[in-house]
Amino acid sequence: MDKYLLKRAARPFSLIVALVVCGLGIRLSWQAGYQDIGRALAIFFAAVIAQIGVNLINDHRDIETHSLTDQAKHAIKRNLWLGVGCFVAAAGLGLWLVWLTGWQLFLLGVIGLAGGWFYTAKPIAYKHRGLGLVGVFIFTGVMMVYGAWMAMGGDWSLRVFLLSLPVSLIASLILLANEIRDYEDDKTKQIGTLSVRIGLLPARILFVILAIAPFAAVFSLYELIPRFWMVLPALILLIAPLKEFLKPEGQRQKLPPVTGRFFAGFGLLYWFAV
Template sequence: MSADRYLFKRALRPFSFSVALVVCGTGILAAYRAGYSDGFLASLILIAGLALQAGVNLINDYSDLESVKSDLIAVSRIRRNFLLGNGCFLLAAGIGLYLILSSGPALLWISLIGILGALGYTLEPINYKRRGLAVFLVFWLMGVLMVTGAYYVFAADVTLTVFLLSLPVSLFTSLLLLSNEIRDYESDRDDGIKTLTVRIGLRAGTILYCVSLFAIYLISFGLSIMDILPMAFWVFLSFPLALFPLKFISKPAQMRTPVTPATGLAFMGFGAVYCSAFLF
């Protein structure tokens, strides 16, 4: 395993920042649509979301320490990224504390679950990545929880409507992680990292990817016809971009690398249109 895999820029995975922007933006815009608006609070929520996403990305490789212990450069980079990731968590926690004091104690529990979930992604004894639970838990922790948490900062309440509005972006968050598992299938399998895709097999993981992708657009269309978000059907403008990653998921390992950045780009395109729907 090359130490270049643990370079800061690669470990940071900036293409995945679309997750924090879109997910937090959904909660902020849902609050705006409900009549709440505060630019300062919105900025803090976005910064905290980006810090949390960066932290998750930077600690992601910590579980590789045992397998690369003979490579001193790789070990040094993993430990450095781990420390920087925890610094990002501290920043997110500091902002979260301010928001808790501004919004109410219920946000404390939302924040604690979010931080613990982020830390438990690859850290023992939880390490839900190797337990095959990451795709499922990220849907809740980096999707539903972040959308409803952002909304709660403004409204001091969480409604069924906000939960329903969180579903498409939460599914896309899981899809981005699933694309990462599909890309790394062979290396994860060989290193004994039991991700969901390793457990169910590459073919089943690919099918799950396709089903989830189409479910995102079907749910968005349902939100539109149910008048929960009337302009949500606009997301179909991003559908050609969402189909682009499908070119890579069935390729051999060396040709499968673009699937994750392509999914991140698709998420950004989807998110831009989806969030725009809240403004009309």
């Protein structure tokens, strides 16, 4: 039941993802001369509200796949409607930004909302098909950076796409941290996350690869990142997640939040590096 409490279902540690990726898009637009504090605040609010919405609807399929108490079912249904409300609020801010910028942002927003909804919703439910990491990389990473950039007034840009890759990789890492933490529970309930499909050991190997990949991406993009070396202190923040994910079942509860702290540190350093 604790899993479905509002304060846990909202997954507050994950909100740093929305702040970092949108902050990157805003920073890049600011450098390019698209400077509007009103738009920037609207983008931050819309991104955080949309992220909360995705988190709140994430568990609604549990009603069909789990044996739950009436209290738990009520909490899930409440969270679902609150999540829908978050989507409506985010869409309202998004439409104002669309009015300022153009139809391209509207198209991006519709695709992004669909990506959030069908994370667990039928008929796609790509989380249960082992595609959650790919979806988060695209919808919570690349598209949110690009969406913030376009909402500030930017146009199509290969540079922005390339610079979004490091933070998009860590967004997927945070989801993988969730999957590893919940591995035994998801396996028992036959939830087809990527970690359940490939097994715990391969998932842990993938975790290490995804933890290193953002640094490799930054160094490979050194021509676009003048101060690429500034992300190196974030390596210190990797110690806690790497220690946590090696713990046995039942002792990995801190893995997602400590991975979130790594993302926050990396993201802030990355803002200064670009």
